[in-house]
Amino acid sequence: MYKDPEERKKEQKAKDSPMQILWDGILFENPVFRLVLGTCPLLAITTSAKNAVSMGLAVIFVQMGSEVIISLFRKMIPEKVRIPAFITIIAGFVTIVQMLVSAYLPALNDSLGIYIPLIVVNCIVLARAEAFASKKTVVASLFDGLGMGVGFTVALFLMGSIREILGAGTFFGLDLPLFGTQIEPMMFFILPPGGFFVFGICICFSQMFVKWMDKKRGKPASASPVAGQCDACGSCSACSGSEGVSK
Amino acid sequence: MKELMIILFSAILVDNFVLSKFLGICSFLGVSKSLKTAMGMSGAVVLVMLASTALTWPIQYLLLDPLGLGYLQTLVFILVIAALVQMIEMVMKKTMPPLYNALGIFLPLITTNCAVLGVAILNITKSYSFLDAMVNALGGGLGYTLSLFLFSGVRSKVDKADVPEALKGLPITLIAASLVAVSFFGFKGLVENLFS
Numbered sequence: 001m002y003k004d005p006e007e008r009k010k011e012q013k014a015k016d017s018p019m020q021i022l023w024d025g026i027l028f029e030n031p032v033f034r035l036v037l038g039t040c041p042l043l044a045i046t047t048s049a050k051n052a053v054s055m056g057l058a059v060i061f062v063q064m065g066s067e068v069i070i071s072l073f074r075k076m077i078p079e080k081v082r083i084p085a086f087i088t089i090i091a092g093f094v095t096i097v098q099m100l101v102s103a104y105l106p107a108l109n110d111s112l113g114i115y116i117p118l119i120v121v122n123c124i125v126l127a128r129a130e131a132f133a134s135k136k137t138v139v140a141s142l143f144d145g146l147g148m149g150v151g152f153t154v155a156l157f158l159m160g161s162i163r164e165i166l167g168a169g170t171f172f173g174l175d176l177p178l179f180g181t182q183i184e185p186m187m188f189f190i191l192p193p194g195g196f197f198v199f200g201i202c203i204c205f206s207q208m209f210v211k212w213m214d215k216k217r218g219k220p221a222s223a224s225p226v227a228g229q230c231d232a233c234g235s236c237s238a239c240s241g242s243e244g245v246s247k
Numbered sequence: 248m249k250e251l252m253i254i255l256f257s258a259i260l261v262d263n264f265v266l267s268k269f270l271g272i273c274s275f276l277g278v279s280k281s282l283k284t285a286m287g288m289s290g291a292v293v294l295v296m297l298a299s300t301a302l303t304w305p306i307q308y309l310l311l312d313p314l315g316l317g318y319l320q321t322l323v324f325i326l327v328i329a330a331l332v333q334m335i336e337m338v339m340k341k342t343m344p345p346l347y348n349a350l351g352i353f354l355p356l357i358t359t360n361c362a363v364l365g366v367a368i369l370n371i372t373k374s375y376s377f378l379d380a381m382v383n384a385l386g387g388g389l390g391y392t393l394s395l396f397l398f399s400g401v402r403s404k405v406d407k408a409d410v411p412e413a414l415k416g417l418p419i420t421l422i423a424a425s426l427v428a429v430s431f432f433g434f435k436g437l438v439e440n441l442f443s
Binding site for chain 1: 360369413
């Protein structure tokens with residue numbers, strides 16, 4: 001575990017301060033809008049702001065817990081079986097969430113349904129375990145987990161609010177005065193097609209925002225997000241890992 | 248028989264895994280660029296869904312439940328599916344090289360495809376019998392195939408269209424997916440009326 005101080009200092013500089021890691025996760029490397037990861041729960045859960053935030057909290061817990069544990073054991077886990085080992089650790093944390101939610105918040109358990117166990121296969125968690133926690137120190141991994149988790153939650157909250165306000169005329173279950181009396185809420189937005197639509201529009205705006213920020217900071221324009229690209233998806237690194245196991 | 252047909256058709260059309268349950272979106276957006284890769288991926292998904300249901304259902308009812316280990320479901324299922332995918336890949340490579348060349352490259356991607364774990368867990372939460380579960384898995388796989396088939400066609404047109412700069416790439420693809428999902432809404436209520 002011990003590293004010589006010179007090397008450690010260099011490493012510290014290269015990955016910037018914890019605040020930078022946190023901020024990157026929320027804004028510039030937002031897992032949803034920039035890296036296009038974890039789309040399945042994003043589209044399914046965001047029919048209301050409450051569901052979205054609860055799902056986000058569950059993911060923050062799993063993300064931070066698994067990144068810290070993986071980072072702690074990163075020297076001990078053999079290279080060849082690292083993906084199964086990561087999945088087992090993540091599944092452990094998901095099981096904790098599942099048991100807590102079904103014990104204390106049964107109503108939430110019903111509305112989130114199978115999407116809680118499906119956090120296991122959420123690309124964000126595995127991708128960050130592989131790309132970050134398996135290489136960096138425990139503290140950096142903790143902040144990366146927090147940043148990615150909060151970034152995911154912010155995205156979920158944004159989409160959940162848009163869809164709930166437009167689709168049901170409510171916000172966190174409370175009636176909004178403008179809707180319901182004068183304007184019929186547009187059902188379309190809380191139905192599945194509305195999920196795809198709002199997500200598309202959100203990515204469009206985040207793309208414009210990042211381009212504007214890049215221009216302002218005098219940086220070269222960042223690439224547009226693409227789904228299913230190997231470096232973003234993370235399951236590619238998982239599959240090249242599993243290739244290694246089979247040989 | 249009637250119940251099995253209802254499960255099959257509602258899994259394909261009404262509760263389509265991709266377009267109404269949002270399972271397997273990553274691969275839906277990723278491999279739908281060309282029809283050939285889309286069909287390869289779909290074939291692999293159908294195969295793995297059937298195989299993993301055939302394995303996870305007995306594990307739940309013959310192993311986990313009698314031992315009171317129901318809470319290990321998530322952990323056990325994902326590991327079983329991962330091991331299963333690995334094994335299918337190895338067996339296919341050895342015994343059926345042409346099939347491996349067509350489907351093999353998609354197999355490792357499937358471990359992290361939530362549609363597969365989703366169908367395994369759904370079969371248990373809906374307390375289906377073994378036969379029901381297998382039919383549900385088949386329907387889920389076929390539904391995935393259908394939506395990928397349709398969407399890759401739509402996408403080949405969308406990619407050529409002239410859209411505003413900000414919407415180029417992913418945003419317009421998602422809006423196209425939204426319209427495909429709307430078309431599947433036409434099937435709501437179809438299954439009940441078809442077999443009653």
